Amino acid sequence: MSAWILDRLWLIPAVPFAASLIVLSLPNAWRRRAAALAATGQVAALALSVVAFLPTVQTHGFRAAQNFTWFTFGDNALQLGFVLDPLAAAMLLMISLVGLCIFVFSIGYMADDKNFVRFFAYLSFFSGAMLGVVIANSLLLLFIFWELVGLASYLLIGFWIERPSASAAAKKAFITTRIGDMGFFLGMLWLYNRSGTLLFYDGGKGCLESAGLAMLGASATFIALLIFFGAVGKSGQFPLHVWLPDAMEGPTPVSALIHAATMVAAGVFLVARVYPLFSLGAINGVTSSLTVVVWIGVTTALMAALIAIAQADIKRILAYSTVSQLGLMMVSLGVGGVAAGIMHLIAHGFFKALLFLGSGSVIHGCHGEQDIRKMGGLRRFMPVTFVTYAIGMMALSGVPLFFSGGWTKEEILHAVGHWPPSHAPYYLMFAGVVLTALYMTRQIIYVFFGDPRASVDHSHESPRVMTRPLIALALGAILLSVVLTPAWPWLHEYLTGEPVHFEIGRLIQPALFVSLVLVSAGIGVGLWMYRKAGVQAGDRPAQIDPLEYAQPALFRFLANKMWIDELYYRTVIAFSWMAARLSDWLDRYFWDGLVRGFGAIGQVFAMFTTGVDERGINAGVDETTVGARGLGRLMSAAHSGQIQIYLGVVAIGMLALLLLYAWLV
Amino acid sequence: MTPTLQAFVLVSGALFSIGLLAALSRRHAIFILIGIELMLAAANLNFIAFWHFAPQPHQPTGVMFAIFSIAISAAEAAIGLAMVIAVYRHYHTTNVDQLDQLKG
Amino acid sequence: MSNAAFVIIAIFTLAAALAAATLRKLMHAALSFAVALVGLAALFFLLGAEFVGLALVFIYIGAVAVLIVFTILLTRRDVGKDRGFNWAGVLIALAVFCGLTWSILKTQSLSIVAPHIRALTVKRIGEALMTGYVWPLQCVGLLLTAALIGALILVMEEKR
Numbered sequence: 001m002s003a004w005i006l007d008r009l010w011l012i013p014a015v016p017f018a019a020s021l022i023v024l025s026l027p028n029a030w031r032r033r034a035a036a037l038a039a040t041g042q043v044a045a046l047a048l049s050v051v052a053f054l055p056t057v058q059t060h061g062f063r064a065a066q067n068f069t070w071f072t073f074g075d076n077a078l079q080l081g082f083v084l085d086p087l088a089a090a091m092l093l094m095i096s097l098v099g100l101c102i103f104v105f106s107i108g109y110m111a112d113d114k115n116f117v118r119f120f121a122y123l124s125f126f127s128g129a130m131l132g133v134v135i136a137n138s139l140l141l142l143f144i145f146w147e148l149v150g151l152a153s154y155l156l157i158g159f160w161i162e163r164p165s166a167s168a169a170a171k172k173a174f175i176t177t178r179i180g181d182m183g184f185f186l187g188m189l190w191l192y193n194r195s196g197t198l199l200f201y202d203g204g205k206g207c208l209e210s211a212g213l214a215m216l217g218a219s220a221t222f223i224a225l226l227i228f229f230g231a232v233g234k235s236g237q238f239p240l241h242v243w244l245p246d247a248m249e250g251p252t253p254v255s256a257l258i259h260a261a262t263m264v265a266a267g268v269f270l271v272a273r274v275y276p277l278f279s280l281g282a283i284n285g286v287t288s289s290l291t292v293v294v295w296i297g298v299t300t301a302l303m304a305a306l307i308a309i310a311q312a313d314i315k316r317i318l319a320y321s322t323v324s325q326l327g328l329m330m331v332s333l334g335v336g337g338v339a340a341g342i343m344h345l346i347a348h349g350f351f352k353a354l355l356f357l358g359s360g361s362v363i364h365g366c367h368g369e370q371d372i373r374k375m376g377g378l379r380r381f382m383p384v385t386f387v388t389y390a391i392g393m394m395a396l397s398g399v400p401l402f403f404s405g406g407w408t409k410e411e412i413l414h415a416v417g418h419w420p421p422s423h424a425p426y427y428l429m430f431a432g433v434v435l436t437a438l439y440m441t442r443q444i445i446y447v448f449f450g451d452p453r454a455s456v457d458h459s460h461e462s463p464r465v466m467t468r469p470l471i472a473l474a475l476g477a478i479l480l481s482v483v484l485t486p487a488w489p490w491l492h493e494y495l496t497g498e499p500v501h502f503e504i505g506r507l508i509q510p511a512l513f514v515s516l517v518l519v520s521a522g523i524g525v526g527l528w529m530y531r532k533a534g535v536q537a538g539d540r541p542a543q544i545d546p547l548e549y550a551q552p553a554l555f556r557f558l559a560n561k562m563w564i565d566e567l568y569y570r571t572v573i574a575f576s577w578m579a580a581r582l583s584d585w586l587d588r589y590f591w592d593g594l595v596r597g598f599g600a601i602g603q604v605f606a607m608f609t610t611g612v613d614e615r616g617i618n619a620g621v622d623e624t625t626v627g628a629r630g631l632g633r634l635m636s637a638a639h640s641g642q643i644q645i646y647l648g649v650v651a652i653g654m655l656a657l658l659l660l661y662a663w664l665v
Numbered sequence: 666m667t668p669t670l671q672a673f674v675l676v677s678g679a680l681f682s683i684g685l686l687a688a689l690s691r692r693h694a695i696f697i698l699i700g701i702e703l704m705l706a707a708a709n710l711n712f713i714a715f716w717h718f719a720p721q722p723h724q725p726t727g728v729m730f731a732i733f734s735i736a737i738s739a740a741e742a743a744i745g746l747a748m749v750i751a752v753y754r755h756y757h758t759t760n761v762d763q764l765d766q767l768k769g
Numbered sequence: 770m771s772n773a774a775f776v777i778i779a780i781f782t783l784a785a786a787l788a789a790a791t792l793r794k795l796m797h798a799a800l801s802f803a804v805a806l807v808g809l810a811a812l813f814f815l816l817g818a819e820f821v822g823l824a825l826v827f828i829y830i831g832a833v834a835v836l837i838v839f840t841i842l843l844t845r846r847d848v849g850k851d852r853g854f855n856w857a858g859v860l861i862a863l864a865v866f867c868g869l870t871w872s873i874l875k876t877q878s879l880s881i882v883a884p885h886i887r888a889l890t891v892k893r894i895g896e897a898l899m900t901g902y903v904w905p906l907q908c909v910g911l912l913l914t915a916a917l918i919g920a921l922i923l924v925m926e927e928k929r
Contacts (some may be wrong), residue, residue: 339881639768640765640768641764641765641766642761642762642764642765642768643697643761643764643769643857644688644689644690644692644697644761644855647688647689647697648689648857648861649691649856649860651862651865652684652861652864654865655861655864655865655868658868658869658872659868659872660874661872662871662875662876665875665876667771667773667775667806667883668775668776669774669879669880669881670879670880670881670883671873671874671876671879671880671884672775672779673816674873675870675873675874676779676782676783676812676880678866678868678870678873679783679870679921679928680786680809681865681869681895682862682863682866682869683786683787683789683790683862684781684786684790684865685861685862685865686790686791686858686859686862687790687791687820688910689855689857689858689861689862690854690856690857690858690859691790691792691854691855691858691860692855693795693857694796695795695799695837695840695841695844696790696795696798697800697901698837699789699790699799699837700790700796702802702829702833703786703789703790703802703805705803706806706809706825706829709821709825709851710809710812710813712815713812713816713818713821714816716816716818717816717817717818718884718885721883722886723892724897725803725889725894725897726854728820728821728889729894729897729898729902729905730841730897731818731821732820732821732894733798733905733909735821735824735825735828735836735911736828736909736912736913739828739832739833739913740830740912740913740916740917741875742832742833742836742857742927743836743838743916743917743920744838744841744916744919744920744923745926746836746837746920747919747920747921747923748922748923749840749844749922750840750843750844750922751924753843753844762864762906763789
C-alpha cells in the first residue's frame with residue numbers, strides 16, 4: 001500500500017485537477033452533479049493523502065522522492081519530482097481535510113449563485129494546485145504549482161466579476177504576489193546557476209542536501225532572501241501584505257480556503273521546505289537571512305494585529321488576523337522553531353477556516369451584511385455558529401489547555417524566547433498575543449452579544465450543509481491539541497523525527513502561565529473596553545467604536561490600515577504613474593519630435609523634388625508619353641488577336657533569316 | 666545507291682512546310698495543333714538524320730534529343746487539346762478566326 | 770538502305786501529311802495525320818533509330834492521334850462547318866517551302882553518304898538515359914506530370 005502511493009504521488013494533485021476539468025465542462029444547470037463531482041474529487045484526494053500519511057508515521061524521518069526528467073537540453077536534464085516526507089504528508093492531510101469541509105460548506109453558501117458550477121471547478125483547481133505545491137520535490141515544480149495557486153486565487157477573488165471592487169482586488173492580489181514571485185524566480189535561477197539542480201532531494205545530489213548546499217557558499221543568503229521574498233508576497237508579509245485584506249472581496253469559502261487556511265500558508269511552507277538554504281552556515285541557529293525572516297515576521301504580526309482592532313468588516317478583521325498569524329509563523333521559522341511554525345500553520349488552518357466559515361454563516365444569516373457594527377445579539381439566532389465561532393476565537397486567541405492554537409502559540413513563544421540575538425521579538429510577541437485576544441473579543445462582542453442592531457432582522461441559523469463543516473472544523477480545532485501538547489508532542493516528533501515520550505508532568509510549564517496571563521489580559525481588556533459596544537454610553541453615540549471615542553486619531557490611523565495603501569499609492573504607484581507619464585511625454589514630444597523632425601526634413605526634400613519633378617521631369621515625360629501613346633496606337637493596330645497571323649509573321653521572319661543565312665554562306 | 670543526308674533534310678523541310686501550311690491556313694484549332702505536331706515531327710526527323718550521318722564513333726545525342734522532343738510534344742499536345750476543349754466550352758467555337766480577344 | 774524504299778516511304782509520308790493538312794473533314798485529316806506518322810516512323814527505322822520509331826508509333830498514334838480524335842468528338846457540334854482556307858497562310862507556307870528547299874540544295878556539305886554505323890540497341894539507350902541523361906529524364910517526367918495535371922485542371926467543369 002505504501003509503495004503503491006509512493007510511485008503515484010502525482011495522483012494526489014491530479015485527481016482534483018481532473019475533477020476541475022470535468023466540472024468546468026458541465027453545463028451551468030448541473031449544479032448538484034458539479035458539486036458532487038468536486039466533493040468526490042476532494043474525498044479521493046483526502047483518501048490518497050491518508051494513504052500517503054501512513055508510511056510517514058511508521059518510520060521516523062521518512063522521506064521518499066520520486067524524480068523524473070522533464071526535458072533534456074545539451075548535457076543537462078531538467079528534473080522534476082515529487083517528495084513525501086512528514087512536512088508534506090501533514091500539509092496534505094490538513095489541506096484535503098479543511099478543503100473538504102469548505103467544499104461542503106460552499107454547497108450551502110453558494111447555493112443561489114448563478115455561477116455555482118464554475119465556482120466548484122475553480123475550487124477543485126485550487127485544491128489540486130495546492131496539493132501539488134506541497135508534494136513538489138523540485139523548486140521549479142513547486143513554482144509552477146505556486147503560480148497555478150496564484151491563478152486560482154485570482155480567479156476566485158474576482159469570482160463576482162460584476163463587482164468592480166472584486167476585479168480590482170483580484171488584480172491587486174495577482175500583481176502584488178507577482179512582485180514577490182519575481183524574487184522567488186530570481187532566487188530559483190540563482191540557485192540553479194550555483195547548484196545545477198532544482199530538486200530538493202535527489203539521493204544526496206539535491207540542492208537541499210549536503211552536496212548541493214556545499215556548492216552555494218555565501219550566495220545561499222541571497223538566494224534564501226529572494227525565495228523568502230516570494231513567500232512574503234504569498235503569505236501577506238509586511239511590505240506586500242496589502243493584497244490579502246482586499247482579497248476578502250471573494251466569496252467567503254474562498255477566503256477560508258485560500259486566504260486563510262492553505263494558500264497564504266504556502267509562503268510559510270516554502271520557507272520550511274527550503275529551510276536548509278536559510279540555515280546554511282548558521283552560528284548558534286542564527287543566520288542573516290533568518291534574522292530578516294524574524295523581523296519581517298515581527299513587524300507583520302504586530303502591525304496586522306493593531307490594524308485588526310480598528311476594522312469594522314467581519315472578514316477584514318479575520319484577514320488581518322491571518323496576516324498577523326502568518327507573521328507569527330514566520331517568526332517561529334526564523335528563530336529556528338520550524339516544527340512549532342508548521343504546527344501552528346496546521347492548527348491555524350483548522351481554526352481560521354472555522355472562523356471564516358463561521359463569518360460566512362453570519363454573513364449568510366445577515367443577508368450579506370459584513371459590518372460588525374450593524375450586527376449584534378446573533379448568539380440567540382445562530383447558536384451553532386456562535387458556539388463554533390467561539391471555539392475558533394479561543395483557539396486563535398491562544399486560550400491554553402483545550403485549544404490547539406494555545407499549545408502551538410506556547411511552543412512558538414518558547415522558541416522565540418530562546419533566540420540568542422535579541423529578546424525584543426519575544427516581548428513584542430507578547431503584545432501580539434494580547435492584541436489577538438483583544439480584537440477577537442471585540443469582534444465576538446459586536447457580532448454575537450448585545451442587542452440586535454440594523455441588519456439582524458429575520459436572521460436565522462444556516463442550513464445543515466453549512467453548520468456541519470463548522471462542527472467538524474471546531475472538533476478539529478479542539479482535538480488537534482491532543483497531538484500538540486508538551487506532554488505528548490506527537491506532531492513535533494512526527495515533523496522533526498525526534499522520539500518523544502508521554503510525560504504528563506510537562507503539561508504544566510512556565511510558558512503555560514505566561515500565555516494564560518497574556519490571553520486573560522487580552523480578553524479582559526477586550527471585555528472591559530467593549531462591554532457597551534454598539535450601544536449608546538454616556539455621550540458616545542452607538543455607532544462609534546469605544547476606542548474611536550477614546551482615541552480618535554489612533555483609531556483613524558488603524559482603521560485606515562496605517563495608511564500603507566495610501567503610502568503605496570503616493571510612492572510606488574505614483575512613481576509608476578510618473579514613470580508612465582514621463583514615458584508618455586518622452587514618446588509624445590521627444591521621440592515623436594525626433595520622428596517629426598526627420599519627417600519635416602523629408603517633407604522639405606519632397607517639396608524640392610516635387611518642383612523638379614513637376615517642372616522638369618514631368619514635362620519631358622509627358623512629351624515622351626504622347627509620343628509613346630501614338631507609337632502604341634500604331635503598334636496595337638498590328639495586333640489582330642488572331643494567332644494564325646502571328647504565326648505567319650513568325651514564319652516570314654524565319655524565312656527571312658534563313659535566306660539571309662543561305663545568301664551569306 | 667543510298668539516299669544522302671540531303672534527301673532526308675529535303676523530306677524534313679517539305680514536312681515542316683506542310684505543317685506550317687496546316688497551322689497557317691486552316692481555321693479549326695485542331696488543325697493548328699496537327700500542323701504543330703507535324704513541324705515537331707519534321708524537327709525530329711532532322712535530329713535522327715543528322716545523328717545517322719554524323720562521323721563515327723558518336724554518342725546517341727540525336728536520338729536522345731528526339732526522345733525528349735517526342736515526350737515534350739506529347740505534353741504540348743495534351744495541353745493544347747485541353748485548351749481547345751476549354752475554349753470550346755467557353756466560346757462554343759473552335760474557330761480561331763473568332764478568337765480575337767487579344768486584339769489590340 | 771535502298772534508294773527505292775526511301776523514295777516510296779518519303780512520298781507516302783509527305784502525301785499523308787499533305788492530306789492531313791488539307792482534307793476538308795477534320796476526322797479524315799486526323800486519320801491522315803496518323804498515317805503520316807507511320808511513314809515518319811518508317812523513315813526512322815530506315816535511319817537505324819528503331820527505338821525512336823517505335824516510341825513515335827506508340828506515343829503519337831497510340832496517344833496523340835487518339836487524343837485528337839477524342840477532342841474532335843468532344844467539340845463535334847462545331848466540326849461540320851466548312852471554313853475554307855486562309856490563302857495568305859498557304860502563300861507563306863509555299864514561300865517557306867521554296868526558301869528551305871533552295872537553301873538545302875545550295876548547301877553542298879549535306880551531300881554525304883551514311884557511314885557504317887553500329888546498331889543503337891535499346892540497352893545503350895537505356896544506359897544513356899539512366900546515366901548521362903538522368904537529369905533531363907527527371908525533368909521531362911516532372912514536365913509530363915505537370916502538363917497532365919494542368920490539362921486536367923483546364924478541362925475540369927467549372928463549378929457553378
